[in-house]
Amino acid sequence: MTMAVDKILVVGKHPEAQQMVRPFAGQVYAADEIETLASLVSAVEPDVIVYDASVSSAAIAESTRSLQRENLCCPAIVIRHPEDKEDEPPLRQLGVLDIVFGYCDTQRMGVIIERLSSAPTDSDDRFFIEDCPPAVSIVGKSQAMQRTIRMIRLVAQSACNPILIVGETGTGKELAAQAVHWVRHGGERKFVAVNCAALTATLLESELFGHVKGAFTGADRDKTGLLELAGEGTIFLDEISEMQPELQAKLLRVLQEKTFRKVGGSEEIECRATIIASSNRNLLKEVEEGKFRRDLYYRLSICPIALAPLRCESRRDDILLLAEFFIRNSNICPEKKGRIKGLTKLACETLLRHNWPGNVRELRNVIERAILLEASDRIGTSTLILNPEQTDSTHTTESWAGTMKDFSLEKAEKELVKKAMEEAGWQKTRAASLLGITRATLYAKLKQYNIHEPAQEQEIAQPV
Ligand SMILES: Nc1ncnc2c1ncn2[C@@H]1O[C@H](COP(=O)(O)OP(=O)(O)O)[C@@H](O)[C@H]1O
Numbered sequence: 001m002t003m004a005v006d007k008i009l010v011v012g013k014h015p016e017a018q019q020m021v022r023p024f025a026g027q028v029y030a031a032d033e034i035e036t037l038a039s040l041v042s043a044v045e046p047d048v049i050v051y052d053a054s055v056s057s058a059a060i061a062e063s064t065r066s067l068q069r070e071n072l073c074c075p076a077i078v079i080r081h082p083e084d085k086e087d088e089p090p091l092r093q094l095g096v097l098d099i100v101f102g103y104c105d106t107q108r109m110g111v112i113i114e115r116l117s118s119a120p121t122d123s124d125d126r127f128f129i130e131d132c133p134p135a136v137s138i139v140g141k142s143q144a145m146q147r148t149i150r151m152i153r154l155v156a157q158s159a160c161n162p163i164l165i166v167g168e169t170g171t172g173k174e175l176a177a178q179a180v181h182w183v184r185h186g187g188e189r190k191f192v193a194v195n196c197a198a199l200t201a202t203l204l205e206s207e208l209f210g211h212v213k214g215a216f217t218g219a220d221r222d223k224t225g226l227l228e229l230a231g232e233g234t235i236f237l238d239e240i241s242e243m244q245p246e247l248q249a250k251l252l253r254v255l256q257e258k259t260f261r262k263v264g265g266s267e268e269i270e271c272r273a274t275i276i277a278s279s280n281r282n283l284l285k286e287v288e289e290g291k292f293r294r295d296l297y298y299r300l301s302i303c304p305i306a307l308a309p310l311r312c313e314s315r316r317d318d319i320l321l322l323a324e325f326f327i328r329n330s331n332i333c334p335e336k337k338g339r340i341k342g343l344t345k346l347a348c349e350t351l352l353r354h355n356w357p358g359n360v361r362e363l364r365n366v367i368e369r370a371i372l373l374e375a376s377d378r379i380g381t382s383t384l385i386l387n388p389e390q391t392d393s394t395h396t397t398e399s400w401a402g403t404m405k406d407f408s409l410e411k412a413e414k415e416l417v418k419k420a421m422e423e424a425g426w427q428k429t430r431a432a433s434l435l436g437i438t439r440a441t442l443y444a445k446l447k448q449y450n451i452h453e454p455a456q457e458q459e460i461a462q463p464v
């Protein structure tokens with residue numbers, strides 16, 4: 001029998017719990033002290049935590065919060081005695097994956113754990129495409145993305161509401177939100193999105209809650225808010241960190257009471273939508289700086305879904321996969337569709353070296369521009385236009401910050417040529433190709449700027 005998951009961490013004092021999960025895991029770890037759980041979780045990195053019936057709901061809430069604080073979010077299953085059914089709703093509110101009643105229901109425990117391991121491990125299919133319409137396809141096989149996709153599934157299949165998605169700009173937060181929506185609600189229900197940074201506080205408020213006629217000047221008719229329009233579907237609050245404090249308080253009330261009132265209205269309207277918020281800022285830092293409400297933060301961050309930046313070691317494996325995906329699927333230039341077969345080796349290297357401050361969005365733009373410019377059937381370095389300032393190298397980028405201060409085109413060009421030579425290991429053909437210029441032009445530039453290989457240089461080499 002194949003094990004459903006690799007590692008399970010059982011918390012509590014009842015040995016029955018360990019016996020119960022043993023058939024489903026490669027390794028079972030036990031913790032009888034909840035105080036030291038965080039360090040154990042970070043050492044063991046379990047696939048799931050199981051709290052046995054000896055651990056109180058309050059203790060589970062406390063430990064969930066402390067794991068969150070340490071960024072050690074992990075799905076949790078709770079065991080309860082069959083007579084403790086009233087524990088279920090508050091536990092679900094905490095975002096626990098599921099609850100098993102009694103130590104005898106091994107079958108149910110098995111089903112829940114099996115579900116955890118159902119992330120695809122197919123190796124032929126290079127892209128992970130969720131059971132979703134093409135527009136919601138999530139591409140990625142890197143470790144970081146596998147983890148994220150797993151989390152998306154888990155959170156979508158739990159009753160967790162609200163849901164927080166964090167990550168730098170362009171990492172795929174909105175796409176992840178749509179995937180959650182799709183997994184949870186299918187294609188039937190609505191997905192409505194609003195960018196909290198794009199509207200003034202007043203506008204955002206009436207956009208979210210709606211207003212009644214005469215609520216303020218200009219409100220000449222009733223307006224239905226997005227919370228209501230979303231119905232039993234999903235409302236996506238993009239860039240939640242930009243929401244004004246007063247509105248944050250009103251949102252918190254919606255999350256707690258599950259009802260709201262239109263601006264100027266008195267009727268309580270029920271909110272049945274899944275609320276997904278995203279942030280590209282570190283919300284905890286915003287909380288510490290007094291810009292984001294702490295209570296709202298805790299309410300939101302039950303089981304956050306995190307998207308790693310593209311430059312992270314754990315996500316680098318996705319760069320070429322995504323590039324190929326965009327080459328194949330972009331509609332930017334229909335007449336070229338299918339004609340461009342891929343990337344040259346050097347182009348691949350260039351993509352891998354870049355540090356992608358704009359993440360997947362930037363990569364997509366770079367590839368689409370290259371598709372437009374490329375005349376051959378492979379995208380080469382001359383059509384990949386990257387901001388060289390942001391290309392990673394083992395050398396310090398400080399010199400770049402310096403050049404930016406007293407910027408001149410000449411200086412910038414010199415730096416660029418030098419950098420390309422360094423990156424090409426002083427091979428002129430490669431450097432020329434990196435720069436998208438001919439060898440002859442490169443020779444001329446090297447001479448013009450008096451650029452030599454460091455061994456021949458008089459200056460003291462910079463420490464690397
Ligand atoms: N894993 C991915 N697979 C395919 N396309 C992606 C992926 N992540 C992001 N994208 C694409 O990159 C762009 C930016 O993604 P988006 O979800 O809007 O990012 P964010 O909301 O984090 O700024 C979108 O065009 C999106 O479709």
Ligand SMILES: [Mg+2]
Nearest residue numbers: 170173174238
């Ligand atoms: Mg976005």
